[in-house]
Amino acid sequence: MNKKEFWIETYGCQMNDAESEALKITLKARGWREALTPDSADAVILNTCSVRQTAENRLWGRLGFYKHAKKEREFKLTVIGCMAERLKDKMFSRVPEIDLIAGSFQKTRIADYLEKTFSADPEIKLIGQEEYEFFTRHSNNDFKAFVPIMHGCNNFCTYCIVPYVRGREISRSFKDIYNEIDSLDSGNVKEITLLGQNVNSYTIQAGSRNMDFPALLESVAKRVTNIEWIRFLTSHPKDLSDRVIGIIKDNPVLCNHIHLPVQHGSNKILKLMKRNYTRESYLKLAERIRKNLDNVSLTTDILIGFPGETEEDVKYTMDLIKEAEYEDAFTYYYNPREGTKAYEWGDPVPQDTKIERLNRIIELQRSVTRKKRLNKIGRTMKVLAEKRSKKNKLELLGRTEFDDMVVFPGSADSIGKFINVRIEDISGDTLRGKEL
Numbered sequence: 001m002n003k004k005e006f007w008i009e010t011y012g013c014q015m016n017d018a019e020s021e022a023l024k025i026t027l028k029a030r031g032w033r034e035a036l037t038p039d040s041a042d043a044v045i046l047n048t049c050s051v052r053q054t055a056e057n058r059l060w061g062r063l064g065f066y067k068h069a070k071k072e073r074e075f076k077l078t079v080i081g082c083m084a085e086r087l088k089d090k091m092f093s094r095v096p097e098i099d100l101i102a103g104s105f106q107k108t109r110i111a112d113y114l115e116k117t118f119s120a121d122p123e124i125k126l127i128g129q130e131e132y133e134f135f136t137r138h139s140n141n142d143f144k145a146f147v148p149i150m151h152g153c154n155n156f157c158t159y160c161i162v163p164y165v166r167g168r169e170i171s172r173s174f175k176d177i178y179n180e181i182d183s184l185d186s187g188n189v190k191e192i193t194l195l196g197q198n199v200n201s202y203t204i205q206a207g208s209r210n211m212d213f214p215a216l217l218e219s220v221a222k223r224v225t226n227i228e229w230i231r232f233l234t235s236h237p238k239d240l241s242d243r244v245i246g247i248i249k250d251n252p253v254l255c256n257h258i259h260l261p262v263q264h265g266s267n268k269i270l271k272l273m274k275r276n277y278t279r280e281s282y283l284k285l286a287e288r289i290r291k292n293l294d295n296v297s298l299t300t301d302i303l304i305g306f307p308g309e310t311e312e313d314v315k316y317t318m319d320l321i322k323e324a325e326y327e328d329a330f331t332y333y334y335n336p337r338e339g340t341k342a343y344e345w346g347d348p349v350p351q352d353t354k355i356e357r358l359n360r361i362i363e364l365q366r367s368v369t370r371k372k373r374l375n376k377i378g379r380t381m382k383v384l385a386e387k388r389s390k391k392n393k394l395e396l397l398g399r400t401e402f403d404d405m406v407v408f409p410g411s412a413d414s415i416g417k418f419i420n421v422r423i424e425d426i427s428g429d430t431l432r433g434k435e436l
């Protein structure tokens with residue numbers, strides 16, 4: 001076939017971002033070009049997310065849009081990712097114009113099948129579930145890169161669809177991880193993030209050697225020479241060990257930022273969610289992290305409106321936010337996901353109650369975030385400049401190792417470089433400063 005133009009839309013988590021980037025690299029290596037707009041693409045690929053109903057609703061909207069567009073012009077439509085895994089039959093029946101569906105597994109072979117959709121006899125419209133294979137490269141030598149180290153999850157938190165759509169945990173061979181990191185390290189990459197649904201469960205047996213997550217983290221920290229920041233996402237609080245905290249402390253290349261999703265502050269709700277920790281054990285862990293790591297930034301996820309949640313449970317969560325003093329939190333309200341354990345318990349907390357509780361949580365976290373950021377005024381911070389500000393073309397946006405967003409005057413030449421910025425002010429949640 002003549003190589004053509006592709007367009008990829010990505011929804012959901014960083015793992016999807018990483019896999020979409022990897023697919024772009026694969027397609028470009030086979031002679032494809034990235035289209036500037038979807039209207040000129042010969043192949044449109046939607047990489048989907050199933051974690052929340054809102055993400056799925058958006059995707060149905062996009063499928064409606066492309067179904068209509070297919071009446072106007074010729075192009076191939078491919079759907080991949082978690083929602084494709086979960087709802088493939090429904091997708092084919094509602095949008096028969098879809099040319100190819102591949103779920104969460106055989107993404108490395110999508111390019112083969114995508115090219116076949118252009119032949120007179122495409123053979124296959126659905127790539128089945130086989131063992132997950134990791135792409136070999138997930139970044140095109142940008143200054144920031146994701147490096148997946150594992151896939152799937154064995155935890156089965158009662159609200160979460162991930163183990164059903166991404167399957168059981170599979171750890172990537174550490175040799176493949178090293179290969180990818182070595183090639184990023186010899187390029188322009190300044191920051192990498194080791195990715196997995198629960199990175200702390202990473203484990204690989206190679207001969208007599210067992211590599212667990214702390215061992216991997218330490219070896220990666222010692223291995224890199226040009227990469228200056230290493231992060232990891234996501235950590236389950238029941239699995240983040242003191243060994244990991246010690247390794248972060250001893251290796252300055254590991255960022256002093258830990259995302260530690262608590263989900264709720266009430267022991268009753270944590271038990272119903274099957275999170276396998278208590279608010280007390282979580283807070284002790286947070287305290288150990290703060291005690292050992294200088295100026296560490298702790299961020300979290302909070303899920304409000306779970307079945308059985310009362311006002312008292314919300315109060316526990318608000319108290320926990322005050323005690324943990326998160327630098328930031330990603331907050332959301334509960335949506336039942338069909339197929340999960342909690343789906344059987346219905347959705348008893350009324351929608352307006354969920355929204356009202358969520359708003360209180362957001363407001364509280366904002367005040368905690370603001371207080372913590374105000375304390376940074378006057379400090380000089382190392383910032384990785386990421387892009388131009390949309391509001392003011394003369395300003396740049398960047399992030400600190402603690403994941404604070406910083407705005408400062410600067411030119412496009414600085415993008416992708418580390419800049420020392422003196423923090424002078426805060427607007428909203430964003431730090432503002434000047435280059436030193």
Ligand code: SF4
Nearest residue numbers: 153155156157160162
């Ligand atoms: S740890 Fe729980 S919330 Fe996270 S992906 Fe696994 S099942 Fe979902």
